[in-house]
Amino acid sequence: MSGIFDELMWRGLVAQSTDETALRAxxxxxxxxxxxxxxPSADSLHIGNLVQxxxxxxxxxxxxxVLCLVGGSTGLIGDPKPDSERVLRDKEQVAGAVEAIRREAASLLDFTGDNPAMMVNNLxxxxxxxxxxxxxxxxxHFRVNAMIKKDAVSRRLNSEQGISYTxxxxxxxxxxxxxxxHRAEKCxxxxxxxxxWGNLLAGVDLIRSAEGVSVHAMTTPLVTDASGRKYGKSEGNALWLSPELMSPYAFYQFWINMDDADVVEKLRIFTDFTREEMDEFERQVADEPFRRTAQKALAESVTTLVHGGEATAAAQAASEALFGKGDVTALDPRTLADATAELPGGEVRVGDTIIDVLIALDIADSRNSARRLIGDGGVSVNNVKVSDVDAVITAxxxxxxxxxxVKRGRKHLCAARLTQD
Incomplete structure (x- = not known):
């Protein structure tokens, strides 16, 4: 138990806290x-929630x-956005989202064992x-002059739209x-x-006012990309934990494509690797970045945590099949669909020549350039090199x-989709 706060600090998991000395003690x-x-403002948690x-x-x-709270009541109201009023979700939508989030959280905490977590619903x-x-x-117990100082509230009050009492x-x-x-569970x-942070402090202040005791609040940092832009619903780039909203393959690809400048920080935050292991990852990023060892470890660890080992293995196989020398014919239908969903491509027919396919997929801009690509050995279908300029695509x-x-070289991939007409 001793030293957990210092461990969290080393990993970059603490952004703010009340009375650090008292909390550590x-x-x-x-x-x-x-x-x-x-x-439950959405039907899934995202990686910002995953940090918590x-x-x-x-x-x-x-x-x-650990108590894990799902906001069945607060989800009906909505935390104020800094720029506009939220559209209230109906009770059925919120109830469905509550159950979805319960399931996701339950897979990440231990609700059995000697020290079980407890799920609660504020409704x-x-x-x-x-x-x-x-x-x-x-x-x-609340003073309006203090409440209006909260950042989102202040910004809304100074806007033309204002803010509703809700x-x-x-x-x-x-x-x-x-x-x-605090009263029921001694939290x-x-x-x-x-x-x-402002909402957390409101709880600390309420307990001090109502109960006359001091309690603690702590926040985790926002997860941002290399430019400092956060990942989240409000930014339109949320990285969902639900496999229905973001496939395990797409989730895996996000982590394995992490910039060298960010990967060590994300390893500290999202994994359990030791300090010695982190030192080695940092050395490898500096000395052997082409191996992408840190990215592979990050992608495997976080995807396994969220989606399990089987889904991670399928995502790794798909990644190797598409970008390495793996066997694309061994991919199951769901993984294949996930892996090709974001690829550029177009519709083609059985019997189309490979030249026609290359043009349809914008891999070549003319029949002559398509012939040159094939002649140079730069074209493959399902990782099998095409050498015959008269070849056709078969069922x-x-x-x-x-x-x-369909691949040109090693990195230019396209999806030739069977036309449905």
Whole structure:
């Protein structure tokens, strides 16, 4: 249990915290009860949420008790966006998203064993509260002049659109969660993303006001790309944990294509590799970047964590088949569809000449250039080199009756899709 805060700091998993000295001491003396919450604003968690679940996993393994909250009530309201009012989801949508998020979180935390995590839904304690009780028992602890200083609220107040009382009240609802879990489960630490810092502090302040005790809050950093742009729903580039929203293959490819400048940082955040192993990865990135050892380790580790070993093996096989020397004919239909979904391509017919196929796929801009490519040995279908300029594409070339992988050189891939007319 001792040293968990320093471990999180070394891994870059702590963005902000209340009273660092007191929090470190509480964690070392533990065990404590902590909670991390997720609102069902979508039907899946994303990698920003994954960072918080990874911290929760590490805390649980260190002996602390973890509560995982799914916001059945806060999801009906929505955390204020800095630029516009949220479109409220109906109760059926929220209930469905709650169950989807429950399943994802349950696969990443240990809900059995000697120190089981506990799943909670804030609708259970919020729904019975009347409007009068809400205002008398909780609203009285909040000062409007402090509430309007929160970044998203302040920006909305200064916009033409303003902010509704519904969204303005969100921080009270989230603070109420911390108070309830403190009273019911002796919870003393709330974990969230760094963009939730104001809401976390609202909970800390409510407990101090209502109970007269000090508790803790800690945030994880936002996950960003090399340019500093975050990955998330609001940016339109969320990396979903659900295989229905983002295939395991696409998920694997995201990690294996990580820039050298980012990969060591992401290894610290998203994996359990030791300091010695991290030092070796850092050396390999500096001295042998062409091997992409760090990227391969990152992709395998995170994809296995989220999707399991079988899905990871399928994604690795597909990646090797498309970009290496693997056997594309061995790919199962789902993996093949996922692996070719983002490839450029076009529709072709059984019996089309390879020359016609190259032109249809924009691999060649004329029949003469297509002949030259074939003559130079630069064209393959399903990783089998084409040497005959008069060859035609056959029904057997369409894997699972749907697509053939046409390649120019090693890196220019296209999907020849069997026309449906």
């Amino acid at each position: 509480a964690l070392d003396e533990g065990p404590i009860t902590m909670y991390v919450g997720f609102d 679940l990874i911290v929760a996993r590490k805390m649980q393994r260190a002996g602390h008790r 259970d304690w919020t729904e019975p509260i009347s409007a009068l009780d809400f205002l008398r028992d909780y609203g009285k 969204e303005f009240s969100y921080q009270i609802l989230q603070a109420l969660d911390f108070l309830h879990l 003393t630490l709330q974990l969230g993303g760094s963009d939730q 057997d070339d369409f894997l699972h009756g749907s697509v053939a992988i």
